[in-house]
Amino acid sequence: MSAIEIVIxxxxxxxxxxxxxxxxxxxxxxxxxxxxxxxxxxxxxxRGRFLHDTIADAPAVNGEDGIGWLFHYFVGIVFAGVYxxxxxxxxxxxxxxxxxxxxxLVALVFPWLVMQPALGFGVCALKMPNGGTVRTQNLTxxxxxxxxxxxxAVVAQGLLKTQ
Numbered sequence: 001m002s003a004i005e006i007v008i009x010x011x012x013x014x015x016x017x018x019x020x021x022x023x024x025x026x027x028x029x030x031x032x033x034x035x036x037x038x039x040x041x042x043x044x045x046x047r048g049r050f051l052h053d054t055i056a057d058a059p060a061v062n063g064e065d066g067i068g069w070l071f072h073y074f075v076g077i078v079f080a081g082v083y084x085x086x087x088x089x090x091x092x093x094x095x096x097x098x099x100x101x102x103x104x105l106v107a108l109v110f111p112w113l114v115m116q117p118a119l120g121f122g123v124c125a126l127k128m129p130n131g132g133t134v135r136t137q138n139l140t141x142x143x144x145x146x147x148x149x150x151x152x153a154v155v156a157q158g159l160l161k162t163q
Contacts, residue, residue, distance in 0.1 A: 001084050001085070001088050002160070004156075004160065005084065005153075005156045005157070005160055006077060006080050006081040006084060007077055007080075008152065008155070008156040008159070008160075009080040009083075009084065009149060009152040009153050009156050010073070010076045010077030010078070010079065010080030010081070010152075011073060011076065011077065012148060012151075012152035012155065012156070013076055013079075013080060013145050013146075013148035013149045013152045014072065014073050014075075014076030014077075014145070014148075015148075016144060016145070016147075016148035016151075016152075017076075017141050017142075017144050017145040017148060020140075020141060020144040021033065021137070021141055024137070024140075030133065030137065033072075033137075034068075035065060035068030035069045035071070035072050036060075036064045036065040036068050037055045037056065037064075037068065037119060038067075038068035038071055038072065038115065038119075039061065039063070039064035039065055039066065039067030039068030039069070039070075039071065040055055040058055040060065040061050040064040040067075040068075041055050041058075041115075041118060041119055042067055042068070042071055043061040043063075043064055043067055044058060044061065050118060051117075051118050051120075052118065052119055052120040053120045054119070054120035054121075055119040055120055056120075075110070076145070079103075079107055079145075079149070080149060080152070082103075083095070083099075083100070083103045083149050083153075084153060086099075086103070087099050087153075095149070095150045095153035095154065096150060097147060097150045099150065100146040100147055100148075100149040100150030100151075100153075101143055101146045101147060101150075102146070103146050103149060104142040104143050104144070104145045104146020104147070104149065105139075105142060105143065105146065107142055107145065107146070108138060108139065108142050111138055112124045112125075112135075112138065116134075121134075125138070
C-alpha cells in the first residue's frame with residue numbers, strides 16, 4: 001500500500017459519493033451537503049470556536065466553501081488510508097465489498113457523533129427539522145462511499161501493478 005494508492009482510492013470513493021449525492025439531489029430535490037458550513041466550522045477553530053449552537057448563525061468566513069470541500073476530500077483520503085491499513089494489515093486480506101460497506105457504516109461515527117453535534121445539529125442530526133432525511137442521506141451516502149472504497153482499491157491495485 002502506497003500513498004498514491006491511498007489518494008487514488010480516497011479521491012475515487014469521495015467523488016463517487018458526491019456524484020451519488022448529486023443524483024439524489026436531482027431526483028428528489030433535496031439539498032446537497034453544505035460544505036461551506038463545515039469550512040466555517042474549521043475556520044473558526046483557531047479562534048477558539050469548536051462548538052456552535054448553530055453554525056449557520058456564526059459569521060461567514062472568506063473561502064469557507066473551498067475549505068469545506070478540501071476538508072471533505074481530505075477526510076475521504078484519510079478514511080481510505082485507514083480502510084486500506086485495516087484490510088491489508090490486521091485482516092491480512094484483500095479489500096472486499098463487505099469490508100467496504102462495513103467500513104462505510106463505521107465511518108458514520110464521525111458525522112453523527114462529532115461533526116453534527118459540533119455544528120449545532122445534535123447527535124445524529126436530532127436537532128434538525130429534517131433530521132430523519134439527513135440521517136437517511138448520511139447512511140446511504142456512506143454505504144456508497146464504502147462500496148466505492150472497495151471498487152477504488154481494486155482499480156488502484158490494477159493501475160499500480162501495471163506500472
